[in-house]
Amino acid sequence: MERASYSTDLTDIQFEIINKFLPSPSKTGRPRSYALREILNAIFYLVHTGCQWREIPHDFPKWTSVYYYFRKWKRDGTWFLVKQAIHTDLREEQGKNAEPSAVMIDSQSVKTAQMAETRGFDGNKKVKGRKRHVISDTLGFPLIVKVHDANLSDGKQSISIFQTLFLWFASIKMVWADAAYRGDLADYLEHPQKANLSYRQYCRTCLGICSKNAKNRALI
Known part of the structure; x- marks a missing residue:
């Protein structure tokens, strides 16, 4: 039946x-x-x-x-492999190269329950819980996500994300981020030169970011 x-x-x-x-x-x-x-x-x-x-x-x-x-x-x-195949098809449908050359990164801290295995306090956002980093291409398609304790710095945690991302996409030459990623991430990307890092002002939505520059809008 x-x-x-x-x-x-x-x-x-x-x-x-x-x-x-x-x-x-x-x-x-x-x-x-x-x-x-x-x-x-x-x-x-x-x-x-x-x-x-x-x-x-x-x-x-x-x-x-x-x-x-x-x-x-x-x-x-x-x-x-499934994600990569779908991502490639979607990019090519939009007239883009199969692999992205520019990406955007942002993070969001969220509250977690008391029984959560690990959590921390994000002093900037006044949130006790966990933080997720998301990197998307300029079309808004997510490439990689990482979750960790909210008290860990954006800059240091983002380095491990990009180390993995560069193994997948050697084509990336431009990274857009906000000021929270100054310092550690900037040093990693610049020495030796892996990609250019550009800081922009972002307006945030519940689960995403979009540049105030309409030409660079992206949803994560």
Whole structure:
């Protein structure tokens, strides 16, 4: 008996995009207990609704199997390959090169519950919790995200993000940031020269940043 559909279920076209990066069934050993498309549907349901792993509806595969594949694809780079392919297609649809040459970085501190594993106090924003850094291209497509304690400095934490980002995109030559990234990040980018760092005034939204210069608007 087929289950009822959810709004988060993948369409045939969406599944074909992702399926190219999924491992082929093994020719030896036991066949898979669940179709990978249903595993993906369960993962996207959880991401969209924010439910706990154990609360995934029973008409999906068992939550332990769903979590197994989620972790496996995170560790073996499958999610990264999917994201890169989609990002490349979106950029080329907009008439851009496949890889970005300019990026924007911003951070946001958010409150966390008392039971959170780690958290800190951001003195500038008066928030006790965690901080997330997001780097996007100039079209607003996110490239990388990092979460850490809110009391850690933007400049020092951003260095490790860019170290990873430059492994993925050697094409980046321009970075836009606000004044919080002066010092450590500027030194890292300039010695030796990796990219130019430009400071701009930003107007902030709940989950993003947009430059007051309309030519450089971006949403994270």
